[in-house]
Amino acid sequence: MATVHLRIGDLVWGKLGRYPPWPGKIVSPPKDLKKPRGKKCHFVKFFGTEDHAWIKVEQLKPYHAHKEEMIKINKGKRFQQAVDAVEDFLKKAKGKEQNSDGKGDSKGKKTPNKPLKILEEDDEDLSALKDPSEKDLTDSDPEPSTIERLGAGPGSGFKWESSPASSMEPISKRLKIVEEDTGSTSIQAADSTAINGSITPTDKRIGFLGLGLMGSGIVSNLLKMGHVVTVWNRTAEKCDLFIQEGARLGRTPAEVASMCDITFSCVSDPKAARDLVMGPSGVLQGIRPGKCYVEMSTVDPETITELSQVITSRGGRFLEAPVAGSQQLSNDGMLVILAAGDRTVYEDCSSCFQAMGKTSFFLGEAGNAARMMLILNMVQGSFMATIAEGLTLAQATGQSQQTFLDILCQGQMASTFVDQKCQNILQGNFKPDYYLKHIQKDLRLAISMGDMANHPTPMAAAANEVYKRAKALDQSDNDISAVYRAYIH
Numbered sequence: 001m002a003t004v005h006l007r008i009g010d011l012v013w014g015k016l017g018r019y020p021p022w023p024g025k026i027v028s029p030p031k032d033l034k035k036p037r038g039k040k041c042h043f044v045k046f047f048g049t050e051d052h053a054w055i056k057v058e059q060l061k062p063y064h065a066h067k068e069e070m071i072k073i074n075k076g077k078r079f080q081q082a083v084d085a086v087e088d089f090l091k092k093a094k095g096k097e098q099n100s101d102g103k104g105d106s107k108g109k110k111t112p113n114k115p116l117k118i119l120e121e122d123d124e125d126l127s128a129l130k131d132p133s134e135k136d137l138t139d140s141d142p143e144p145s146t147i148e149r150l151g152a153g154p155g156s157g158f159k160w161e162s163s164p165a166s167s168m169e170p171i172s173k174r175l176k177i178v179e180e181d182t183g184s185t186s187i188q189a190a191d192s193t194a195i196n197g198s199i200t201p202t203d204k205r206i207g208f209l210g211l212g213l214m215g216s217g218i219v220s221n222l223l224k225m226g227h228v229v230t231v232w233n234r235t236a237e238k239c240d241l242f243i244q245e246g247a248r249l250g251r252t253p254a255e256v257a258s259m260c261d262i263t264f265s266c267v268s269d270p271k272a273a274r275d276l277v278m279g280p281s282g283v284l285q286g287i288r289p290g291k292c293y294v295e296m297s298t299v300d301p302e303t304i305t306e307l308s309q310v311i312t313s314r315g316g317r318f319l320e321a322p323v324a325g326s327q328q329l330s331n332d333g334m335l336v337i338l339a340a341g342d343r344t345v346y347e348d349c350s351s352c353f354q355a356m357g358k359t360s361f362f363l364g365e366a367g368n369a370a371r372m373m374l375i376l377n378m379v380q381g382s383f384m385a386t387i388a389e390g391l392t393l394a395q396a397t398g399q400s401q402q403t404f405l406d407i408l409c410q411g412q413m414a415s416t417f418v419d420q421k422c423q424n425i426l427q428g429n430f431k432p433d434y435y436l437k438h439i440q441k442d443l444r445l446a447i448s449m450g451d452m453a454n455h456p457t458p459m460a461a462a463a464n465e466v467y468k469r470a471k472a473l474d475q476s477d478n479d480i481s482a483v484y485r486a487y488i489h
Helices: 063-073 077-100 146-150 213-224 236-244 253-259 270-278 301-313 327-331 343-348 350-356 368-396 401-408 416-427 436-452 458-472 480-486
Strands: 011-014 022-026 041-046 052-056 060-062 175-179 185-189 206-209 229-232 262-265 292-295 317-320 335-341 357-362
Touching: 011 041, 011 052, 011 063, 022 077, 060 063, 063 077, 206 213, 206 253, 213 229, 213 236, 213 327, 213 350, 229 236, 229 253, 253 262, 262 270, 270 301, 292 301, 292 343, 301 317, 301 368, 317 343, 335 343, 335 350, 335 368, 343 350, 343 357, 350 357, 368 401, 368 416, 368 436, 368 458, 368 480, 401 416, 416 480, 436 458, 436 480, 458 480
Parallel strands: 206 229, 206 262, 262 292, 292 317, 335 357
Antiparallel strands: 011 022, 011 060, 022 041, 041 052, 175 185, 317 335
């Protein structure tokens, strides 16, 4: 495919995050606005909104070449108004050219400069794109999904680089937690130093232990955003790629912890998490007063309490920060981080969390993030098992599985998660995005947590049995959607 070279003044279709393609113009950014590091991008002004954003080059397409295609795909009112604004711009530009033939430049009224509104990929809704002083042209419109409201449909043939989205995660702005005098906790939107990927990295030395499905994407994004990272993995060969990208190599978890100010870990289960800290050449041997340890593994609250106690007993500072997401979301830097423990460590990790995720939550004392994470994964695992059950029941009763999916994706449960997982099932593609063995582990831990709280979890218990059967069918290292195979054997 021939590379299209774009420059300032070109009209384009720009795609920001999960939003539909939108018409805009490449313009010069303000002098005091830094360009995101590590990414080739252009500064784009969107028509019909007067908003601006840094857009990666792979998310930009020439306006005229794709105009007819986009107009056929998108039917929303705001979208049409934006296209009309482009056409008005072109007419005025053509008129100026004609009027300037043989004439001097004409002086018109200067438009007062308004402060630019810079969009980020995690802004909730394109309704936020327009100037606050403008009237909301869709106040009377019904409230379907954001994509429907803006006129972009799932049938778009417009090829972009994949945009991360997951139904299992909130579409929200970066958050901060404000603890009130009453002891309760409230959540407020936080200003981010990231502008569509531009992050001011901490000057603290970062360590990372565990380069699995999730850890690999996290480390890659930390490096891309300029962090100094030392890595370790049980299988040392996995470190090679990151060394080539600029990471340093730690020989043992203890060495990494002693060399770094903040050490993160992301491993498979409670035993692996405990062994990493308290085993031979473990993290605990490298902890000194002031050193920070951040446990990102999805484990039970009891393991978190134990790790917190042993780290702080050596003068270290502890934070748990499990992540909601998948391998793809990890690669895209769009994870949701649930943090709890030492609040000052959470603040010290700010640039790291911005690099790896779209949202972070601080949930209070250590153990709370583990509880919340297990509940979320319990719901996700149970939901996936139910979808698989529906697909197999459709087949057993002579119904088309593809038609079942098409109907499902037009209803209230429509989501990227459902569509991707079902399509993978129908294609027989069970490449892991989140290991089946890990979701079964999370279900088991959630059920145990329910038992300790004397709270029934019958739906999770039923789903857990299905995943156990899938494991018995050698599906452990496949994606969670391989639970489907438990119903057909």
